[in-house]
Amino acid sequence: MSKHAKEMEGLKEHLGKHQLKFTRQRELILDAFLKQEHITAEEMYHQLARKDPHLGLATIYRTLNLFCEAGLAQARHFGTQTQYDNVSHKGHHDHLICTDCGKIVEFENCDIERLQEEVAARNGFTIQTHRLELYGLCSRCRH
Amino acid sequence: MSKHAKEMEGLKEHLGKHQLKFTRQRELILDAFLKQEHITAEEMYHQLARKDPHLGLATIYRTLNLFCEAGLAQARHFGTQTQYDNVSHKGHHDHLICTDCGKIVEFENCDIERLQEEVAARNGFTIQTHRLELYGLCSRCRH
DNA sequence: TTGAAATTGATAAATCGTCTCAAAAAGAAT
DNA sequence: ATTCTTTTTGAGACGATTTATCAATTTCAA
Structure with missing residues (x-):
């Protein structure tokens, strides 16, 4: 069982409410995301390239935006890129x-x-x- | 004499300190900017198209960024665009x-x-x- | 197992802002 | 006023980031 069981449940709940599906990619991305304080889509793309070389950048963007809607992440513009802040494990910072x-x-x-x-x-x-x-x-x- | 004489002087002071020049375009853009609470470069481009059809979008970006350096404006990301807030006439908001x-x-x-x-x-x-x-x-x- | 609905991956496309560079303008010196 | 140096401008090319497209695949409920 994953180390991030609680957050995984939170995501599943959101998915269920919105007729969305729980996929291998979403699980993989969530697991990686929860280890970070904040991360860009590009950074995550490179991090996950080893675990799944076929994981597309578009999927990462889609999934990080999904996390924002689910309340696990929060997007923040810093410089030219968008940072996705992990707001799941503690209060807003x-x-x-x-x-x-x-x-x-x-x-x-x-x-x-x-x-x-x-x-x-x-x-x-x-x-x-x-x-x-x-x-x-x-x-x-x-x- | 312009309605925004005080701010115009502030800009001229900044220009003088940095070996920059006071141009017709900068005056035009400042005048339009000071009438706004906040505006995007694109919006200003359309607003000023009537007064000066040849005013370029790049000039507007450059000038709004100049205003930021001069302390008259403050850039803020909202949605996909950058809003330039007018912070000249009052304290930070x-x-x-x-x-x-x-x-x-x-x-x-x-x-x-x-x-x-x-x-x-x-x-x-x-x-x-x-x-x-x-x-x-x-x-x-x-x- | 089947089938409808959602998701994915690859890439095209859109968006936004900056860079380039020749021509024009500003402003100091003459 | 004229000259000369430096800065600025305008137009479009360019770069970076994110989203849209769409056929193939996967999920999941019946």
Whole structure:
């Protein structure tokens, strides 16, 4: 049995609700995805090339987008590419990004999240997801 | 004299510091940009086609990116396109975005900004800029 | 096992933004 | 004002990323 049984069940549930099918490729991609903090489609394509040389790039894109709809992943544009963040194993996390060296630090902050809810409620919105990115210089690059 | 004299001066100052030139196109694009809350390069291309049918799309991209460097604009990925936000006339603002109808509500929240500074400091970062986007359903689309 | 419906893989195509480069414009020096 | 150097422009080519197409395959319920 897979190490990611719980998430696998979550995916199957989503598939069932939407008349989608559980395939070998989706299982393979989910397994690889859950080992990552964030990954691009291209990176995953190369990672999985050994396990399944015939796995197509289009399938990876389709599947990562499926994960987003299922709430396991979240797409984020960084540079020219789309990063797919793993949001399945922990609460939502945000990013501190060094504009000089590209270093990424992940963090969570409940107070900020609570204030976000307040702002949304004040404007009649129901939050589904959010994105918070802080850009600046890390301690090393400040000098 | 233009309605946007102050911002025009700000741009000229940036141009002077970087050995760049003040051109008719940059003036035209700045004038159009400052009337917007946010705009894409493509939208601006169509808006300005009447005033100057020969204005090229590449020039618009180049100029909007210039505005980003000058601190008048801020680029933001939304969907597949890049939105250029007007940040010249007010402090930094964040976005509430309806995932259904695309409606965008802008807001500011000092408390959130303060917490962001705390998080950054705790991780040794000095914030230059940030981006906060809340995605959800607006009151109309929730039903 | 069968059959309808969904998925896949390969590649074409679309999209978006940047690069190229000759011609034009800006702005400093004369 | 004219000249000269540097920057900018416009048009389209180009590159990178993602999506669409479609015949062949796979899933899964009956």
